[in-house]
Amino acid sequence: MKPRLNIVTIGVKNLKVSRDFYKNALGWKPTKDSDENIVFFNHGGIILGLYPIDKLAEDAEISPARSGFSGVTCAINLDAKEAVKELYNTVIKNGGKPLVEPRDTFWGGYDAYFADPDGNTWEIAWAPFWNFDEQGSLIME
Numbered sequence: 001m002k003p004r005l006n007i008v009t010i011g012v013k014n015l016k017v018s019r020d021f022y023k024n025a026l027g028w029k030p031t032k033d034s035d036e037n038i039v040f041f042n043h044g045g046i047i048l049g050l051y052p053i054d055k056l057a058e059d060a061e062i063s064p065a066r067s068g069f070s071g072v073t074c075a076i077n078l079d080a081k082e083a084v085k086e087l088y089n090t091v092i093k094n095g096g097k098p099l100v101e102p103r104d105t106f107w108g109g110y111d112a113y114f115a116d117p118d119g120n121t122w123e124i125a126w127a128p129f130w131n132f133d134e135q136g137s138l139i140m141e
Helices: 015-026 053-060 081-093
Strands: 007-012 039-043 046-052 074-077 097-104 110-115 121-126
Touching: 007 015, 007 053, 015 039, 015 046, 015 081, 046 053, 081 097, 081 110, 081 121
Parallel strands: 007 046, 074 121
Antiparallel strands: 039 046, 097 110, 110 121
């Protein structure tokens, strides 16, 4: 089997707060496998997990202490420039921290950045050269 990205797990301080944020701010529905210990969101073959940061750090045998930018961002790619600002405003109204207001980019697209309740960095982006399949998955060649 060829290695591929299947699951991204984000360590969170308060699982209920984070679950509600992703559900309300982004409209993502937790899977039936979610419970009070872990939350999963299915994104067409890639799973986003939310798990208490202390337990995640313990499992990886590292410190849960965080400081500054982690060097990782997650991105939500949309099929219309106008949708970036609309989703950004919804996220901010639902507790997201504004990092970069919607803007034209140097690479010809349009994006914005926010942080979730735990400070994890997210980009919302649109690019005129991206295409999506019928399920809404990004097609890149």
